Amino acid sequence: MNNHKGKLIGKDLLGLGLLFLFLILFLFSEQISTSNQIEAIPNAWMNVNTIFLSIVIEAIPFILLGVFISALIQMYVSEETIQRFLPKNAIAALVPAALLGAIIPLCECAIVPVVRRLIKKGMPLHVGVVFLVAAPILNPVVFASTYFAFRNNPTILYSRMGLAFVLSIMIGAILYSIFRKQPHQLRRTANLSLASHHVHIDGAMDHQSTKPTVGTRVRDTLYHAVDEFFMMGKYLILGAFIAALFQTFLDRSLLETIGSNEYSSTLVMMVFAYLLSLCSEADAFVASSFGNQFTDSSLVAFLVYGPMLDLKNTFMLFAFFKARFVIAFMITVTFVVFFSVLILFGLIL
């Protein structure tokens, strides 16, 4: 018993120590950052640090937004509501899902927790997938930024938007045909709690007599948001760090030498979009800076593939879905984007 108590005090001290450390850092940040040891760090690592922090700080508000929406869905949207609004036919549900994805202005960071929550609430897997790939591209902010970045070349804009719409439905349909028999592709812990959920609902009926007050609801929403932030945040931070390494150390002139061929340049730009992990709102400007060396088709591949799938996103997907599903999803998205871009620019345009 004593031992247990000692452990508790130790843990409290650990937390307080951390808080103290943060406060010291906050107050003396300037002195620390101008000290000789820090100054001796090579410039390249300074750049990694700058890019890493900037990705983290930029993505965090959107992650928070995503987890709040997810928490609100958890608290206020019932399984029945979702069932009621979805068409019964699995394939018929794909098109409205893509349209809805276009209305929801969520970027690729925020969409992951929302989709996961919706799937847990009983939305079919393939419909969730359509959301996942459509929402980050088909949204007004992305439309505007792409328009400005490629204002002399509207083909890029319309190809991007058109492909995102069509391909999201296609990807949803393909994944539906693969996973029709096993719709539960969320990680097992999630499935377990889904199973235990029903038991709890029965139990909760008894509690219903004491209706949850507004206060407890708000409190629970906040709790949910925190828990989910810590669940997703670690993957975001890891992904951001690796992306920052690539941003600093990957020699871009290397890409340009590979980029001359139609097929290889499309592939290279897709790999590049994956590694850079840019926000879909800003990637058009980066793509336009490559305009000199790359073909339209490879730029469109960059702009369509990046928001659907990138490094930081992959980490988050592996956290929530079974590995088999994530790999199937990645392969499907890669093939569908690659071939449809080639077909669009090779045969149609």
Added chain:
Amino acid sequence: MKIYDQSFHAFIQGVILIGFALLILGLILSGNIVYYIAPTMMPFIYFALGTFFLLGIVQVFRSTKKEDDHAHTSCNCEHEHQIRGPLWLQIGIYSIFILPVVLGFSFPDRGLDSSVAANRGIQFGSGISTNSEIAEHGSQSSKEKAETEENEGTSRAEAYLEDPDEYMESLGASSNQSDIEEEDHYQIEDLYDEEWFDEYYIELAEEMLEEDHVQVTEKNYLDVMTVLDLYLDDFIGKEIEIMGFAYREPDFEEDQVVAARFSMTCCTADASVYGTLIESEEASQFDDDTWILASGTIERGDYHGQSVPKITDAFIQEIEEPASPYVYPSY
């Protein structure tokens, strides 16, 4: 299974959330947030700041509650969120969250430097408006491309000046055409159509021509670059004053240097580099990454067969790094 110490984890998480809030607050107070985030994104950053403080405090209070607190929550789905696993894994996971906070405080806040510029490749003038067209006419030699583009740019302006109504109509027609091509469910293009865009730059060009010299500031940087690209011919011989950090391509002559700026849309990860070519006898005196202010005459330059604006007979002086080292799109 070991007991999950809810209150300990809640406390640590609360402290980490407060740490994030302090980091953001520190960056805002020192003004160094400009090294990471574009000003247009600031409302989101304030949102994150407030949310982190709120959640951090909520979380610390949660840690003071008894363990049976869980029974009161109305949703019964908390188990999935717990950070479990062996001790090293828990320490690892929390370290991931602590790392950016510690790095953020202890590393100096700095802009990107010329090594990043070299890696990303510099764009002379306003890359944005020209390169898409170059990509389209892949078969032509790049010099021809640049010229046709230049001609197109000026002829568009002339067409507008001669008969504004007709020009606008033809523009409207062409944009309508592209609307038909792609019947997307979006109507937003109506808000941002080309007429507005061209008119904006034509007006700006006229304004700039009226001034006796072109003053490039942080605010108008990208706009001025675009105008110089579109209507370079009208500006040849005009005086210009521009600042940036010194940067050189490996194949530069002794008297050549670029005044470069990073442009940021959302965050540093998407920063791209813009630069103006400067020719001056003093050029060799300035090392890469020194901030310089150059004034001289606008000429048509040629870099690797691409027509670029350049500044000749420039007077260069070293200056302090400006408070906002980045430039941003103006909308």
